[in-house]
């Protein structure tokens with residue numbers, strides 16, 4: 227071996243991740259490797275007992291171009307609930323190395339029976355050998371010492387060296403060094419084949435995952451879905467429970483904040499108007515007090531000054547018996563207390579040059595003090611509450627107007643979640659690829675339609691492209707990269723929406739990938755609805771890189787894995803993803819003011835309305851159907867009418883994305899009630915604005 231081998235050590239410990247100085251194991255393991263003289267000084271990293279973070283570190287060290295020959299993990303291999311290192315590492319291992327595991331346990335057992343309380347795993351991922359060790363320095367050292375002599379050889383083989391050459395040369399030496407009997411090695415082709423019963427179950431009871439093991443053949447896969455069938459309401463409840471609380475950000479006040487929800491009450495930093503302003507174009511006057519017996523304002527007055535809306539500097543005070551010409555919005559000169567509209571005046575005389583007004587006659591006799599004057603702060607008083615937590619900055623412009631008028635430069639808002647959209651499937655072709663489709667190829671219609679729908683709701687989106695089903699690791703890498711904002715993801719996403727691969731086929735890999743490779747939790751994998759039965763919702767633990775490692779800083783990211791069928795994907799995006807995004811962007815945080823006006827409090831998800839069916843709607847007998855329809859408001863009776871986008875033949879088939887073209891509503895048809903008959907009133911969920919009876923969109 228000319229050059230030295232590269233090793234990395236991952237310390238898995240909540241304590242050490244808070245206080246790196248408390249870790250003694252990394253130094254102990256480094257010393258053992260150093261004594262061998264075959265290793266470069268190892269790279270050391272510390273992570274908490276968190277499946278996703280363990281997996282991220284291991285994948286960084288195995289999958290990148292800068293990979294390590296050996297990855298040692300220490301900690302999290304015991305029986306405590308938080309010990310999940312084997313669970314994190316096992317799914318990443320492509321070829322297991324039970325011999326190393328046996329060797330380590332056997333060696334430790336000579337020292338203590340507690341060796342039985344360790345659950346080590348070892349094996350190969352890509353070109354790296356991964357071994358988990360106990361967390362205590364003593365236990366970790368014992369285990370590593372038991373196998374350390376073998377590791378250079380094992381790593382060289384793992385990295386792809388010609389094994390025969392190695393066996394011929396260095397093997398004897400290694401065996402002697404390791405104290406292993408050469409005889410053992412001679413028998414290494416003598417496999418123990420196990421019992422070989424092909425059980426119909428895909429899983430043993432010790433398997434904590436619900437999903438199929440992708441490594442199990444078709445004969446070992448589930449023949450009926452292991453996921454309980456949830457009602458739509460139960461599914462929505464789980465989504466709401468798992469959706470994290472919204473995050474607060476501070477943002478500059480500009481048009482980009484439209485569609486955001488206010489996170490903190492906003493108070494006016496400036497009064498509007500800031501000065502006494504005229505409401506009309508006319509003449510500022512000194513109107514007599516109403517108690518004054520001679521309060522007639524009629525008469526001819528000299529025009530002493532001119533006040534325009536944009537004048538700077540100080541205005542000359544108005545002297546008694548004079549008036550000042552003034553424009554709408556302009557500040558009144560001091561002493562003036564009312565404005566007469568120009569329409570209520572007449573020119574009495576001009577200046578000598580004939581260019582200007584010299585005197586003006588006021589025709590109105592009853593102008594009162596304060597008339598046509600906006601007092602300072604009378605529109606918005608200084609320090610008054612202009613927006614409340616929970617208010618939506620609407621595209622109508624009122625809220626942005628208040629902020630702008632008061633010179634509010636930044637505002638605390640709830641961050642809008644960024645949504646990544648990933649299509650999955652070997653059959654998919656980019657929609658605008660000029661190629662001619664061959665075999666089972668289809669155009670990827672889900673990505674453009676989902677991205678457009680999400681953008682129309684005002685959420686930032688990231689196009690994550692297409693992940694192939696084969697090799698299976700492509701999906702895993704695509705999801706991992708998307709969560710971290712690297713590779714195909716231009717920025718990190720809060721929510722991932724995938725389509726395809728969630729049903730019962732052998733290439734339906736979403737569920738196993740989320741559970742087994744990302745350490746995620748699937749909260750549901752089937753919903754009693756049509757379309758959208760295999761809709762899957764999961765969370766994966768995640769910590770932003772660079773953030774402190776306390777538990778509170780760790781957030782879940784959400785994965786909605788929607789069915790591949792295009793109509794199913796769009797319907798479930800509307801039904802399940804939208805309410806979660808609404809909660810994430812703060813729409814659930816309705817202000818106290820709104821709570822007192824429940825009709826104004828924003829509801830999460832699609833608005834619900836009652837509609838009259840214009841014809842017979844066929845019904846699925848078992849699952850609630852979300853029938854795509856056009857809802858129109860009648861001018862004559864004020865009611866909403868629903869017409870299907872297609873009831874004949876395949877009209878509502880899940881593969882028919884056209885069932886959503888022109889649709890603005892999902893008519894909810896609950897099972898067990900027979901067909902929907904003409905004239906019946908049912909519930910509909912509005913996806914878009916209602917059409918007027920003259921087919922113009924009216925809201």
Ligand SMILES: Nc1nc2c(c(=O)[nH]1)N[C@H]1C(S)=C(S)[C@@H](COP(=O)(O)OP(=O)(O)OC[C@H]3O[C@@H](n4cnc5c(N)ncnc54)[C@H](O)[C@@H]3O)O[C@H]1N2
Pocket residue numbers: 649650651653654668669670671672673725726727728729730731734757758759760788789790791792794880881
């Ligand atoms: N044995 C069973 N088979 C199926 C069941 C079941 O319960 N048992 N459920 C059916 C239902 S319901 C649906 S919905 C689909 C869901 O399928 P998957 O989510 O697994 O999706 P795929 O198998 O990948 O694809 C299904 C279909 O959709 C097309 N597709 C996929 N992605 C796209 C895309 N981006 N753009 C356009 N079309 C796409 C794909 O080519 C397939 O035709 O499973 C049923 N099977």
Ligand code: MOO
Pocket residue numbers: 755756757758759760789791794880881
């Ligand atoms: O439930 Mo699937 O979405 O009908 O075709």
Ligand SMILES: [Mg+2]
Pocket residue numbers: 726727728729730731733734
């Ligand atoms: Mg499928």
